Amino acid sequence: MKFNRRDFLTASAAITAASALPGCASIGGSGAPHVVVVGAGFGGTTCAKYIRMWDPKIKVTIIEPNDKFISCPISNWVLGGMKTMADITHSYDTLMKKYSINWVKDTVVGIDVDKRTVRTAGGQTLAYDRLVLAPGVEIRTDTVEGYKEAAAAQKVVHAWKAGPETALLRKQLEAMPDGGVFVMSVPTVPYRCPPGPYERACLVASYFKKHKPKSKIILLDGNQDVASKPALFKWAWKTYYDGMIDYRPNNGPKRVDHKTMTVHTEFDDVKGDVLNVVPAQRAGEVTALAGARNDSNKVWCVVDFVTFESTAAKNVHIIGDSVLSNLPKSGHMATNHAKVCASAIVELLNGRQPTPTPVVANTCYSAVSDSTSGHVATVFRYNPEKKQWDTQPGGGASSQGDEINFVFTWAWAENIWAEMLT
Amino acid sequence: MNKTLVAGLLGAGLIASSLSALASDPHTRVLASTCLSCHGPGGKSKSAMPSLAGMDKTYFVTQMKAFKTGQRPASVMHRHTPGYTDQEIEKMGEYFAALK
Numbered sequence: 001m002k003f004n005r006r007d008f009l010t011a012s013a014a015i016t017a018a019s020a021l022p023g024c025a026s027i028g029g030s031g032a033p034h035v036v037v038v039g040a041g042f043g044g045t046t047c048a049k050y051i052r053m054w055d056p057k058i059k060v061t062i063i064e065p066n067d068k069f070i071s072c073p074i075s076n077w078v079l080g081g082m083k084t085m086a087d088i089t090h091s092y093d094t095l096m097k098k099y100s101i102n103w104v105k106d107t108v109v110g111i112d113v114d115k116r117t118v119r120t121a122g123g124q125t126l127a128y129d130r131l132v133l134a135p136g137v138e139i140r141t142d143t144v145e146g147y148k149e150a151a152a153a154q155k156v157v158h159a160w161k162a163g164p165e166t167a168l169l170r171k172q173l174e175a176m177p178d179g180g181v182f183v184m185s186v187p188t189v190p191y192r193c194p195p196g197p198y199e200r201a202c203l204v205a206s207y208f209k210k211h212k213p214k215s216k217i218i219l220l221d222g223n224q225d226v227a228s229k230p231a232l233f234k235w236a237w238k239t240y241y242d243g244m245i246d247y248r249p250n251n252g253p254k255r256v257d258h259k260t261m262t263v264h265t266e267f268d269d270v271k272g273d274v275l276n277v278v279p280a281q282r283a284g285e286v287t288a289l290a291g292a293r294n295d296s297n298k299v300w301c302v303v304d305f306v307t308f309e310s311t312a313a314k315n316v317h318i319i320g321d322s323v324l325s326n327l328p329k330s331g332h333m334a335t336n337h338a339k340v341c342a343s344a345i346v347e348l349l350n351g352r353q354p355t356p357t358p359v360v361a362n363t364c365y366s367a368v369s370d371s372t373s374g375h376v377a378t379v380f381r382y383n384p385e386k387k388q389w390d391t392q393p394g395g396g397a398s399s400q401g402d403e404i405n406f407v408f409t410w411a412w413a414e415n416i417w418a419e420m421l422t
Numbered sequence: 423m424n425k426t427l428v429a430g431l432l433g434a435g436l437i438a439s440s441l442s443a444l445a446s447d448p449h450t451r452v453l454a455s456t457c458l459s460c461h462g463p464g465g466k467s468k469s470a471m472p473s474l475a476g477m478d479k480t481y482f483v484t485q486m487k488a489f490k491t492g493q494r495p496a497s498v499m500h501r502h503t504p505g506y507t508d509q510e511i512e513k514m515g516e517y518f519a520a521l522k
Contacts (some may be wrong), residue, residue, distance in 0.1 A: 332459055335456075335459045339452055339456055340452050343455075344448075346448075354448055355452060358453075359452070359456070359505070361457075363498055375498050377498040377502055378501065378505075379502055392504065393505065394501050394502065395502075404497050405497060407470055411469035411471055412471075414468045415461060415467055415468050416460070418462055418468045419463045
């Protein structure tokens, strides 16, 4: 027999209501468990939606300071002039209304793990049964000397969180004269979106080729080689942009001087007309409020992958880029962390056990020109003995770009945005 | 007991077998839901990827196996399918066939 999602929700609500869970933690004895989700990016929105879909008895609140979602994936297309900011900006309204999610437009400034409460900048205190932190990354602007001053002067941006910096960097590229130099730096792994810097170089080169063909790109990479899809990007640089992209591995930035428009590395002093310095990253600020930035370097968050619960903070789940793992830090992967986490929270709040061996997949497309893309796609299966994800057979990356993958890149974006927001 | 709850309980009895595939097997539920990051919300694609909602189970299983062996050429599905067991593919097929 077939049934639609509405029937499913109604049936689930009835069953869970009928089973009257006596052991289930709840706020003030009101009976309905409450999950607070902090951050409405790929992970947070998906987790909130799936908790509501899989168990409508659970109340869900999202705390997010931004009015709209602006997508990092496809933001390089904006820099390349292939899409606009409007194309990557989406409303939260449908998600909020369709799934009856309580929405708090605010920033979390305090977490009391023992009392299970979060405090917001606006002065609200919210109690939770389970807390999900999905903040993405914090950009460590202090790791490059002079960065903060350069950023304050609006001379240098990272544009590694899509938004006003994306628009500003695009304007800087548009204003750059033909024959100018675009300097971009890549942090050492792990960082958000491993193929992102190399895709950005391709799409800026694609724009230059059409509009400013005498221009150059210098890519200063802190890594010893291209960190993701190396064959694909090297193929594209040679095939489409031969002589335009100067790739310099093992050459990350130490200092930036916006007065002389120079990026200083250990080996080079590189002058440019547009400087795009992407500093190192760590788990989002809010994870530190829960004491959950607990790997050996106090940079990323260690979680139990069956539930994505922090190993440092009970009842606090962390998903997305903030997590320490052998999974890639991608928006796609964040949606799949979110589904494992949502399912586990539903099981736990109903007194059942989550799947001990979740399976997730990553699919990641990168455009290498205005009409071709490549991909990397991998399935990961959790291995409880090793406490890490086993890469499954079959996964791998394109070695060249093509038009079919380009069509699927945009198709992927349309579907994943719909998946998280509708 | 309100009308919605009554309807829900009646519905739950009628659809118990399908519901077990969707709600009572968290492994399959997670597995199938991860496909929707590409194939669209509720298995209803908004773009070039095929919709999975309501797909015939036998067709789904046959295609997944054809991607796995390379018999059917693919853009990315040949990367994914070897990562799943035959049993998982069967369960996913049941799950998507039951989605409307």
